[in-house]
Amino acid sequence: MAALGCGERPGRAPGIIGLEVDARDLPRGLLHAREILPVRPGTAWLWFPKWMPGTHAPCGPVENLGGLRITLPSGATVAWRRDDEQPNRFRCEIPPDADRVVVAIDYLCNNPSVNSDGVDSFGNVDMGVVNWNTCLMYAEPPEGAAGADDAVRLRAQIRLPDGWGRTCAIDSMPDDDGSLHLQECSLAELIDAPLLAGVNLHSVAISDGRLRVSLDMLGPAGQSLEIDDEVVAELRSLVREMEAEFPGPAPFAQYHLLTVLSDVIPETGLEHQRCSLNIFPVAEWNGGASSEALGQLAHEFCHAWCGKYRRPAGMVTGDYHRAEHTSLLWVYEGLDMYLGEVLSARAGIVDADGFVARVENFAEEMALQSGRAWRSVEDTAIANWQLRAPCRRWGELRRDQDYYLEGMLFWIEADAIIRTETQGARSLDDVCARFLAVEPGASPRPYTGDDVVAALTAVLPYDWRGLVESRIMRPAASPPWTSLERCGYRVDMSAKPSSSPTAIREHGFDERWSLGMSIQRGIVSAIVPGSAADRARLGPGMRVSLVDGKPLSAASLMDALTRSRTTGVVSLRCNDGHGWRDVQLAYDGGPQRLTISRSSDAPDLLAAIARPRAAAAQIPQTAILPAVDNVPVAPAPDGSLQTVP
Structure with missing residues (x-):
């Protein structure tokens, strides 16, 4: 690989980082990087990227450093010391006559944490994924100076194993020695452009x-x-x-x-x-x-x-x-979850019935999160990276990253409100066309909670702030059925048969709406607080072998639930690690399943939301659509709706 020195290679221009990555050891799970990093004399703080976009977490995998050496261009060693409180931050003293250092990094691939798998690097005998944040450091800017991501420019190059191709969102040109020179870019652009490489x-x-x-x-x-x-x-x-x-x-x-x-x-x-x-x-x-x-x-x-x-x-x-x-x-x-699900349905990736079933499943899963009684959706967002790892025991009490699913349900409800109040003349599509519109200027274009409320209000005057307060900001006192009900669906309980054989193989016996428990491969996997199973002091991890004296199966479980209407009890043979014992569950409700069906007296707004738009005939520009709050609306040239003066 051509050397990056202080001459004509990427490190020469003042303020521009030169980065060369040697990926020829990727088949063995190693990356080697050499970086020419502009610095100021005196105390310098160098950062291995910590807070990674997309993960929303301080997960920059500094623990996978297999070597870190800092020198002057002359080769003289620059001593470094890690910050006691910030493991991604390193202090070094720069001599008065120096304006750059050489940072050499050896990185250990294939060791992701639960938060870093999307921003880590991986390699094996025939392929590799290079996330550039694992190969570089940057200097902490002085107080009050511009940030590091867009203000810092880089010229990067990479050498891949012989015979490997590559793809990356940043264009590159090959050198005579086989290395690839990427187009000069900002630090933000480089970190935002992972590289795939391999033989296939x-x-x-x-x-x-x-x-x-x-x-x-x-x-x-x-x-x-x-x-x-x-x-x-x-x-x-x-x-x-x-x-x-x-x-x-x-x-x-x-x-x-x-x-x-x-x-x-x-x-x-x-x-x-x-x-x-x-x-x-x-x-x-x-x-x-x-x-x-x-x-x-x-x-x-x-x-x-x-x-x-x-x-x-x-x-x-x-x-x-x-x-x-x-x-x-x-x-x-x-909102992105809403967009991904809705556009998948409109594109035919999921059919209309499949889209409705997915929304119903999302609502049911959120209803079973008993942690909703103490923890708001907003709190799951604030603590998001702490909730990424699945909770193996009592997860319903803790909640997971529910801002995805319950956030989507909020946006479905918002869409239903807009469609209902405007008699179908407007929808959340109009909000997205305005709120997500790309405008001249810097990217990203930031927004606040007030901006979100304003974007909704611009399409339909409504108490959006109150809706956000009740659905997002506060713990919930009731299940999230309103989004379905506003879309023309009703929620009931019925004695439907147990799950299909395929569902049982994949998910086990789900009796959370009856006994208040689910069983996977003979092991209790979930308990609903306040349920019959909870009152009987069953817990996740217990083994179940018999139900009402018969080996656990779909048939024996259904028979026991049916008999419970007259006996008022279901008996389970359980093992909590201290031996087998019979546990009596006081329950007389019979088989219970949540059923979601269409309301006969309301339009099907989920079907309307999932209806394709790209193939729809264009409405003539002169057409006047139904008035909203006595303000007529008509299509704008871009296809969105605007008020008619």
């Missing part, structure tokens, strides 16, 4: 229209990466629906759906401005693609507008060491 790469042009999109795939050697025509058609339909949803300029010139197929690299999905990183097991794309995989691509793609371009002000820090304030993740992730 395949790219498909999805769209070259207003939104230029490609699907760039990386797989193991010998794995077919041919994409079914049906999958390509669904992705192209998705792009058309996105063009309808986001009618103005795009926040990118070209978008890359970076997709890795691997049974070794952990599954993940992470958004970036010009690309998304999506890692799936090989089986997810075995000749085609599952609706879940395509739905993830849609979710991360929508983040280009919702999260990357429009971003909560508290999450725009200007560097990678100041803490992000994440209380508005119910917008960043919740």
